[in-house]
Amino acid sequence: MRGPIVEYARSAGTLRLLFLGDSIGFGYGVRDDEVTAARVAASLDHHGIRNEVINTAVPSYNMRQEVTLLERDGIRYKPDWVVVCVCWNDLADKSRVRVDDHGQLTDDPTATEPLSVRLSESPFGYAARNVLKESRALYGGLEGWRALMSLRTPDPQTVFRTNVLEGHDTPLIAAGWNDIATLLQRLKDLGDREQFRPVLVAFPIPIAVAQPFAKSSYPARLQELAAREGIPVLDLTPAFRASYHGHESLFIPYDGDHPNAAGHEIAAQEITRFLTADPQRIHG
Numbered sequence: 001m002r003g004p005i006v007e008y009a010r011s012a013g014t015l016r017l018l019f020l021g022d023s024i025g026f027g028y029g030v031r032d033d034e035v036t037a038a039r040v041a042a043s044l045d046h047h048g049i050r051n052e053v054i055n056t057a058v059p060s061y062n063m064r065q066e067v068t069l070l071e072r073d074g075i076r077y078k079p080d081w082v083v084v085c086v087c088w089n090d091l092a093d094k095s096r097v098r099v100d101d102h103g104q105l106t107d108d109p110t111a112t113e114p115l116s117v118r119l120s121e122s123p124f125g126y127a128a129r130n131v132l133k134e135s136r137a138l139y140g141g142l143e144g145w146r147a148l149m150s151l152r153t154p155d156p157q158t159v160f161r162t163n164v165l166e167g168h169d170t171p172l173i174a175a176g177w178n179d180i181a182t183l184l185q186r187l188k189d190l191g192d193r194e195q196f197r198p199v200l201v202a203f204p205i206p207i208a209v210a211q212p213f214a215k216s217s218y219p220a221r222l223q224e225l226a227a228r229e230g231i232p233v234l235d236l237t238p239a240f241r242a243s244y245h246g247h248e249s250l251f252i253p254y255d256g257d258h259p260n261a262a263g264h265e266i267a268a269q270e271i272t273r274f275l276t277a278d279p280q281r282i283h284g
Contacts, residue, residue, distance in 0.1 A: 001054070001055060001056050001058075002026055002027060002032065002035065002037075002055045002057065003032060003035070003037060003038060003053065003054070003055045006052050006053075006054045006077065008076050008077055008078075010078055011050075011052060013050060014050045014051060014052050015044065015049055015050065015051045015052070015080055015081075015275075015282055016051070016052045016053075016054070016077065016078065016079045016080050016081075017037075017040065017041075017051065017052070017053045017054070017079060017080065017081045017082075017083055018053075018054045018056060018070075018074050018077055018079035018081070018082050018083070018196075019036070019037045019053065019054065019055045019056060019057055019082075019083045019084075019085060020056060020057060020066040020067075020069070020070060020074070020082060020083070020084045020085065021057035021058075021061070021066065021084065021085030021086075021087075022057060022058065022059055022060060022061045022062065022066075022085070022087055022089075022090070023057075023059035023060065023257075023258065024057075024085055024087050024203050024257065024258055024259065025037070025055065025057030025085030026055070026057040026058065026059050027055075027057075027264065028059060028252075028258045029252040029255065029258050029260065030252075030259075030260060030261050030264055031261070034261040034264055034265075035055065035264055036085065036201075036264045036267040036268050036271070037053050037054075037055035037057075037083075038053070038055075039264055039265055039267075039268030039269075040053060040083075040268045040271050040272055041053040042268075043268055043269065043272040044272060044275070047272070047276055049276075049282060054074075054077055054079070056069060056070075056073075056074055057085060060094065061094070062089070062090045062091075062092060062093075062094045063084070063086070063090045063179075063180055063183050064094070064179060064183055065094060066084065067183050067186055067187055067190075070082060070187075070190065071186075071190060075190070075194045075196075078194070078195075078196075079196045080196060080197065080284060081196060081197050081198070081199060081275070081281075082187070082191065082196050082197070082198045082199070083198075083199055083201060083271060084187070084198060084199070084200045084201065085201050085203060085267075086200050086201060086202045086203065086219070086222060087203050087257065088161065088164055088205050088218045089157075089160075089161075089257075090176075090180065091160075091164065091172075091173060091176030091177065091179075091180065091218070092157075092160065092172075092176065093172070093175070093176070093179075160172065160173070161205065164205075164216060164217055164218050165205065165207070165208060165213040165215075165216045165218075166213065166215055166216070167213075167215030167216055167217050169217070173217065177217070177221055177225070180222065180225060181225045181228075184225055184226055184228075184229045184231060185229055187229070187231065188229040188230065188231060197281075198231050199231065199232050199233075199234065199271075199274065200222065200226055200231060200232070200233045200234065201233075201234045201236065201267060201270070201271060202218070202219035202222055202223075202233055202234065202235045202236060202237070203236055203259065203267065204219075204235075204236055204237040204240050204241075205218065205257070206247060206250075206251050206256065206257065208237065209237060209240045209241050209244050209250070210244065210247070219233065219235050219237070223235065232274070234270050234271065234274055236266065236267055236270055239266050239269075239270050240263065240266060243262070243266060248260070249262065250262050250263040250266070251263060
């Protein structure tokens, strides 16, 4: 959870939003006041709309964990809207992910990581990368070498993302979409029962902002599944693309997924535009 503490009890005449998500919704790499949820609160204030925003996003969560969190704890806030920050890797199965003895996320806590990986994730490794980042040429060379190596032996996440972008319906991807279909039904049923309205906010894959992938299953498949449940989807790709001037214009430098402050601001403006487009979305 990130941001100001909000009591469970509702304030009269106040619009209450609860955000779900992973590290993107949490706001990895940006300040508290730059996160999408905080920017939505500020934007609604600017429109004269009293609001309370609760950011319950948890880094590394996927949609299954987010909906479970909502069912167990989130509904206690009695939100008017539940805003789900969706990322392409919500398709990934996180059921086996644990924290190992070194504090790292892994899907096999008993496995021993190579020395090179342990060194790169150590305080020394982080310090060395920070020094390299001071020189774009040196860091660019390192990233170029990593990219070349990944072409020869791509890691599982890169393979998974490539298959999503190219529209390949692999068993893992098919299972992911089937799981999301079930979760959207749970989300809709929970909303009907607890009297909140859900909206999905589809954050773009950075590479898909730079160039279109016509066959990509994300977010097209998400929109199709959400439509079956009557859940609106805000696809942020067009808005990001309209303001894109290279990776660092909207995303954190040297990072493959996370938006910077400008990216969070775009997301917040799109959410605010959606909410204020119809008075019924505010006054319900």
